[in-house]
Amino acid sequence: MCGARASVDDGLTLTDACATRLRAIADEDGSAPARLRLAVEGGGCSGFKYEFTLERDAATARDKTFRAANGAEVVVDAISYEFVKGATIDYAEEMIKSSFEVVKNPQAETSCGCGASFGAKDGAFGG
Template structure:
């Protein structure tokens, strides 16, 4: 059994499927949240590193960094990033030092407590999600993850 979720990215609807086990995990996490350890009780559900803020300021203030999670990748789910000037009514906006990160509510369930970072290496430079408490394991490139059950 699968549950079809709809993700809003601008005006485009992107459906993706979650397995029944994963959907049950999300529901269980929402219903049995411990107020002391639940990341949703934090003032900000996502943290932005200084390097992320610095890079977003370099890119300009006319677009926001949209972070979302899709089904796919090596480990089951993958992080995606997009520069997007628009907001949707169900989006959550996280702001630090004048830059904004936009996350839809479905993706936020998989990102709560994480840090959005910007990394520069010899072979690539990219935004990435680090210290995700929901992720059990990921691939070596860091763009996909598996959910803790």
């Protein structure tokens, strides 16, 4: 994991690296703040996969918004949130790629080698 915790807000943590990169993206054109949307979808080699998208639209009333001290935001829809409560979101830069990633998810029982998909714990979504 790169960086220290930037924000712990209602169970979702953004690392300093994540918050810094999101702030840089938001500042690039200045038209509207960019926020990172994290969603969980069925699929991937372990059952569920993380989907990250950048958006400039306002969050909906059903979304949970997490803000770092520098104003960076991550938005998660209510259903996906059940699968990522307590997770840590990081931004990693490597020689061949750079990406946002979930580096620690207490709702995951298993994960694939690349970390893009996971198997949810029993009870992660009320079951």
